[in-house]
Amino acid sequence: MKGYWGKIAEVDLSNRRVEIKEIEYDILKKYIGGRGLGTYLYTKYVPEIDVDPLSEKNPIIIATGPLTGTPASTAGRISSTTRSPLTGTILDSNAGGMFGAPFKYSGIDAMIIVGKSEKPAYILINDGQISIEDASDLWGKGTGETTKELKSRHRAMSVISIGPAAENGVLYASVMVDGDRGFGRGGLGTVWASKKLKAIAVRGTKRPEIDSPEDFKNVHYEIIKLLKAHPITSKTLPAHGTNSLMKVINFFGMLPTRNFQMGQFEGVEKVDGEAVSKKILIKAEGCWGCPIVCGRRTRITDAEGHGPEYETAWAFGPNLMIDDLEAITKANYLCNEYGMDTITFGGTLAYAMEATERGIHDFGIKFGDAEKLVEYAKLTALKEDVGAELALGSKRLAQKYGGEEFAMNVKGLELPAYDPRGSFGMALVYSTSNRGACHLRGGYSVGFEELGVPRRINRFAVAGKGTHVARSQDIGAFYDSAILCRFTSFAVSMDNWARLVSAVLGETFTAADLEKAGERIHNLERLINLKLGFDKKDDTLPRRLLKEALKEGPSKDRLIPFDDLLREYYEYRGWDENGVPTSEKIKELGLEDDVKWL
Ligand code: SF4
Structure with missing residues (x-):
């Protein structure tokens, strides 16, 4: 078989069993890999389809694709599928970084994790040898710290892990790749924590076979030329990252501001991509095999880390009426380390700010409060004080306190940065x-x-x-x-x-x-x-988007x-x-x- 190994690892955390199973080429071809393969496998492991997302029966599927680990541009990503504890829908999520290629190099196409470990565990994949290890000493540690420890312990090429947000049961906890790229949305990390799974560390050296290396080289040469020729992939993204979008979306009057009450933000130039480049950027950084290199390595007064990317800069910035780039970045670093989805956290805070402002419920935070943004990121990840409520997401809070018309989510997942x-x-x-x-x-x-x-x-x-x-x-x-x-x-x-x-x-x-x-x-x-x-x-x-037109700007007076x-x-x-x-x-x-x- 070319491009795939035709092998899937089944890891049962309940009885600490690891088994390698074959998978037919026709299935791989039909569903390609990643999200498609993950969804197909979900139906095979949960034939009744309906399963409690936090029960041991909910599988976590981690899958690669046919191009993963080849020299194809950007093909080092990794995908995961499960049922979401936040929304209850099927959930797939994929992440950049460095994990996908070594996972494929370990000789498997995918891994299915079922059951639940009695005590904290991590999975070690060492060139095809898969073992379940004790993670008691890692439980409670941040994602960056966990990555550092497992890399030095096993000379791992890459580590994916959860942080305290997942362990504490925040419904939108993420899984982080080497501490800075995320399987962000829908609470994949929360499912990991329910199984007491802390991390997966990987090393791999086997290269999947390409049927026609000559054809591959020629087509890929064209692809690289196209990426180098297009202004977005060759100039805009490398120069200012995904946050170069903020100015454009603001120009069209559809930059959600003040919890989608407005479409333009006065302080946009303080938090957009150019501001990041000018004030805090150390260097651009890319995922495995990527010639675009859109990621941002940044430094603020007392810390260094990854981000903010566009969605986070927006979720903590215009949507909360905050133009303090230092605070936005600090909250972003905390979410990375604690392992928490920034879009849902920002959307939930926006709901809390508006609910407070309208006197529906006092969450103790108002629009524009940059200091509390940072404080609440920590409280939420640790589920302390008001954080225990914010950990539920905007849908559940609106069901409890009211204000569903301004709880900006669909099917329980908070909206991203476009009105x-x-x-x-x-x-x-x-x-x-x-x-x-x-x-x-x-x-x-x-x-x-x-x-x-x-x-x-x-x-x-x-x-x-x-x-x-x-x-x-x-x-x-x-x-x-x-x-x-x-x-x-x-x-x-x-x-x-x-x-x-x-x-x-x-x-x-x-x-x-x-x-x-x-x-x-x-x-x-x-x-x-x-x-x-x-x-x-x-x-x-959300009702706000269906019934209320924007009052100002280039998108005003429009009803969908x-x-x-x-x-x-x-x-x-x-x-x-x-x-x-x-x-x-x-x-x-x-x-x-x-x-x-x-
Ligand atoms: S660095 Fe940016 S463009 Fe490249 S693969 Fe990662 S997310 Fe995509």
């Missing part, structure tokens, strides 16, 4: 993403609505939007399954990737084949969510024609009027045998 009232495609992106409000899983219409890539489409248009968003979701599902960085899509076409995958696997794939695989994966996730009780009523937006957008989206997808994939669609995607649990 859909200025970008109608984003309304569909957030409402139909399979893991809740996610700009990446939902299709990222900002690419074609604001950035004009690959071509500009009127951001307030309705006709055609459902089709564009659905296709974007399917292409995104391919990216997450081959586990390529989404930023390459500004410059590299699906045709380029199809030729590269073909060179690795020794079988011809077209761009249409890969998009179809993405559609299959998106539909499988949708069917899982339907089985879990999510349906059309959950494909929606949501029903029209959703209708076209369902139609394009081949789903019925309730958003359920039809039996014809299931058959067309070759899913009948894989969804017998329906």
Whole structure:
């Protein structure tokens, strides 16, 4: 088998058993790897589909893709799938950094972790030898500290770990790669902690075989040329990182400000990408095999660390009315070390600030309070005082205290940094993403609505939007399954990737084949969510976005024609009027045998 090993490690933490199992090429090909393979394996390990996310039955699947560990640009990422304790949906998450390649070099394509350890444990993968080790001395340590310890103990090439936020049961705890890149969203870290799994350390030296190294070299040469030629991947991202977006999104009047009450932030120049470059940047840093290098290594008065990237700078900045870059960065470092999703933490704080301001419940924090942002990051990760409440996320707090109209989440996942009232495609992106409000899983219409890539489409248009968003979701599902960085899509076409995958696997794939695989994966996730009780009523937006227009700026006075957008989206997808994939669609995607649990 080329590109894959055809091997999966099953790790049962309850009885400390490790078993290597074979997986057929046809399955790998059908679901590609990463997110697709993880979703497929979830259905095999949880045939009843519905499982308590924090029970020992909820599996954690860690998966690579066919390009992982090859010299393909950005193909060192790693993906993980489970059921989210925050949202209750199927959850996939992927992370950059250095973990993916050595994991693949250890001779397995994926790992399934089931059961629950009696005491804290970590998994050591040493070139194919897999063991479960005692992590009692690591429990309670931060992700950076854990990484440092395991790297020196085992000469590990990379470590993924949880921090105190997960151990304390924060519902949106992350898993961090070497302490600074994250599987951020949905509470993957919380699932790890429920199994008493602290970390995975990896070393690997085996290289997967490429079917045609010559073809690979030629296609990859083109890909590198494209990345070097495109202004976003060759100039903007390396110079100012993802936070170069902040000024652009503010320009369009869709930078969520004061918990989505406004679309522009007065202090934008104090916290945008250029401000980071000027005030705190030490150097740009990249993930394994990445020629773009968008990451930010930064230094503030008393610390050094990673970030802030755009979503974090926004979640702790404009959305909370904070223009203190030092405080934003410090809170970001704390979230990295404690292992906590910055978008959900920021969104939850925004809810708490507005609830306090409106007199609904006093969380003791107001918009603009930079000092408390830092203090509350710590309290939340440790679940102390008010932090025990903030650890629940905005949906649960609104259910408890009221104010659901300004708890800015979809399916329980807090919204990222784009106001859909200025970008109608984003309304569909957030409402139909399979893991809740996610700009990446939902299709990222900002690419074609604001950035004009690959071509500009009127951001307030309705006709055609459902089709564009659905296709974007399917292409995104391919990216997450081959586990390529989404930023390459500004410059590299699906045709380029199809030729590269073909060179690795020794079988011809077209761009249409890969998009179809993405559609299959998106539909499988949708069917899982339907089985879990999510349906059309959950494909929606917070009331504020549906009923209140922005009052100022370039996106003012617009109400989202949501029903029209959703209708076209369902139609394009081949789903019925309730958003359920039809039996014809299931058959067309070759899913009948894989969804017998329906
Ligand atoms: S573009 Fe940025 S996030 Fe993507 S692989 Fe490169 S360094 Fe990592």
